[in-house]
Amino acid sequence: MKAKTEALRTYVRLAPVIPVVTIEDARASIDLAQALVGAGLPVVEITLRTPAALDAIAAVAKAVPEAVVAAGTVLSESQIGEVVDAGAKFIVTPGTSTRLAERLSEAEIPVMPGCATVSEAMALAELGFEILKFFPASVSGGAPWLKSVQGPLPKLSFCPTGGIDPSSAPAYLSLTNVPCVGGTWVAPAEALRKGDFARIRELAAAAAALRPAT
Ligand code: 3PG
Numbered sequence: 001m002k003a004k005t006e007a008l009r010t011y012v013r014l015a016p017v018i019p020v021v022t023i024e025d026a027r028a029s030i031d032l033a034q035a036l037v038g039a040g041l042p043v044v045e046i047t048l049r050t051p052a053a054l055d056a057i058a059a060v061a062k063a064v065p066e067a068v069v070a071a072g073t074v075l076s077e078s079q080i081g082e083v084v085d086a087g088a089k090f091i092v093t094p095g096t097s098t099r100l101a102e103r104l105s106e107a108e109i110p111v112m113p114g115c116a117t118v119s120e121a122m123a124l125a126e127l128g129f130e131i132l133k134f135f136p137a138s139v140s141g142g143a144p145w146l147k148s149v150q151g152p153l154p155k156l157s158f159c160p161t162g163g164i165d166p167s168s169a170p171a172y173l174s175l176t177n178v179p180c181v182g183g184t185w186v187a188p189a190e191a192l193r194k195g196d197f198a199r200i201r202e203l204a205a206a207a208a209a210l211r212p213a214t
Contacts, residue, residue, distance in 0.1 A: 001105065001128040008090055008110035008131050011043055011068050012159055012179040017169065017207040019186035020045045020072060020161060022053075028192060029056035033064040035197040036187070040208030045072040045092050045182060048079060054086045061087025070112070077103045084108050092182075094135050096120070101127055112159060116140040118149060121156055131157050133182070138163025143171045150177050166206060174212035 012018075019036055023029050023046055036044055044067060046057050053071075060069045071083035072092040080103060083091060089109060093100065096113040104111045105127040114133040115121045117140075124132055134146065137160035141148075146158055160172050161182030172181045186207050191199045 004107075004110040005128070005130050008112060009179075011070075011090060011110070012112070012131055012157070014043055014068065014180075015041045015208055016173055016180050016210045017041055017186060018043045018045050018070070018159060018161075018180055018182040019204065019207070020047060020182050020184045021187045021192070022047045022049045022184075022189065023056040024050055024052060024193070026052040026055035026059050028195065029059050030063045031195070031197050032187060032192065032200065033060040033067040033069070035201045036204050037064060037066050039201045039204035041186065041204045042066060043068045043070065043180075045070040047073040048075075048083070049073050054082055057083060057086040057088050061089075074104075076100070080104065080107050092133055094133070096124060098123070101129075105129070118152070121149065121153055125153070125156060130155055131159070131179075134158040134160040136162030137172070137181075138168065142168075143175060146172065146175050146178055150175070153177075166210065169207075169210050170213035173210060174214070 068089045070090045070092050071088035074091050074093050091111040094114045112133050113124050114135045157177045159180050164181050164183045165185050169181050172178050186203045187200050
């Protein structure tokens with residue numbers, strides 16, 4: 001678990017934002033990953049919400065080695081092996097049942113499991129997880145929640161995701177327990193559908209330049 005946690009710590013420190021993307025056509029994923037990497041966002045979470053997701057993860061893992069591709073929206077045990085086989089570098093879940101958390105703790109690759117409460121975070125910490133996704137962040141307490149848990153949960157850090165945009169991101173990034181935030185705003189579905197990678201590059205460059213609020 002220690003080596004996996006350290007690998008994940010490296011990934012979450014690579015950039016201030018992890019774009020969360022839902023891919024309809026796996027062919028677009030390579031251009032997308034190249035645009036994100038080129039703009040300074042090497043980590044991308046591809047959600048398992050479409051039939052194309054596994055192919056997209058595999059395509060990025062193979063064709064864009066500079067990218068760190070995470071498999072998101074992992075909800076079941078059977079998906080763990082599938083995303084490992086596809087070449088995902090780490091796994092992200094929106095929330096984590098007790099059973100899934102146990103299986104995830106045995107996964108071959110690092111996992112950033114989702115939580116939304118202190119008790120959920122504590123249950124995940126008991127299994128050895130130290131870097132958690134806080135989801136859905138904006139409606140579960142937002143940056144004030146994260147600030148409040150710094151005292152009682154000093155070993156944990158969080159990637160808040162859900163309802164975050166460029167205006168709210170700096171407040172999250174100013175917290176010592178937040179190495180990065182996640183969000184869909186960097187690669188909007190509309191831009192992806194149109195193949196508007198220039199727009200995505202622009203949004204990604206702005207996201208890569210985000211700094212903590214002072
Ligand atoms: C996720 O799975 O992390 C969410 O879909 C993020 O969505 P949002 O950034 O649009 O809130």
